[in-house]
Amino acid sequence: MAFYRATVDWTLAEGEDFPNGRYSRGHSVAFEHGPEVPGTASAHVVGNKWAVAGAVDPEQMLVASISACHMLSFLHVARLAGFVAVGYRDAAEGLMEKNAEGRIAVTRVALRPAIAWQGPAPDAAQLDHLHHEAHEACFIANSVKTEIVVE
Numbered sequence: 001m002a003f004y005r006a007t008v009d010w011t012l013a014e015g016e017d018f019p020n021g022r023y024s025r026g027h028s029v030a031f032e033h034g035p036e037v038p039g040t041a042s043a044h045v046v047g048n049k050w051a052v053a054g055a056v057d058p059e060q061m062l063v064a065s066i067s068a069c070h071m072l073s074f075l076h077v078a079r080l081a082g083f084v085a086v087g088y089r090d091a092a093e094g095l096m097e098k099n100a101e102g103r104i105a106v107t108r109v110a111l112r113p114a115i116a117w118q119g120p121a122p123d124a125a126q127l128d129h130l131h132h133e134a135h136e137a138c139f140i141a142n143s144v145k146t147e148i149v150v151e
Contacts, residue, residue, distance in 0.1 A: 004094040006030065008089070009089045010071060010075070010088045011087050018086070027068065038054065039055050040052035067092035067111055070135065071090055074113070077130050077133040083122055084117065084118040085115055085117060086116050089113070094108065107147060109146055110149050110150075131150045
């Protein structure tokens with residue numbers, strides 16, 4: 001059994017327009033006892049204008065990709081719901097162990113987002129709903145058997 005940890009950090013840059021979707025999807029991905037690397041949404045999803053060249057995308061790293069995908073989906077659904085996020089930091093953790101079939105797999109990823117808001121913030125029920133919508137929309141979550149929880 002092994003644990004893997006990654007931290008994903010995004011901040012709205014000065015001059016970007018969050019409510020109209022004009023913000024970089026670039027973020028940082030830091031690995032425990034390892035390097036910090038630039039991350040981004042795939043240019044195939046958001047186009048070259050909003051993706052960051054030279055950064056890793058979610059398909060390249062499982063724990064970080066689940067965290068980043070959830071974050072990017074969350075920012076989108078929060079914007080559509082009328083909220084303005086100005087910061088998002090997630091200390092994600094993945095657990096590798098034998099699955100029900102006896103194969104070694106990443107069986108669980110816990111997301112622990114802390115979100116900074118400008119203006120009204122969602123209440124607890126709205127926040128739960130936004131995380132549910134983000135989970136349902138996340139391409140990576142829809143692609144893996146791994147249990148994904150938001151703590």
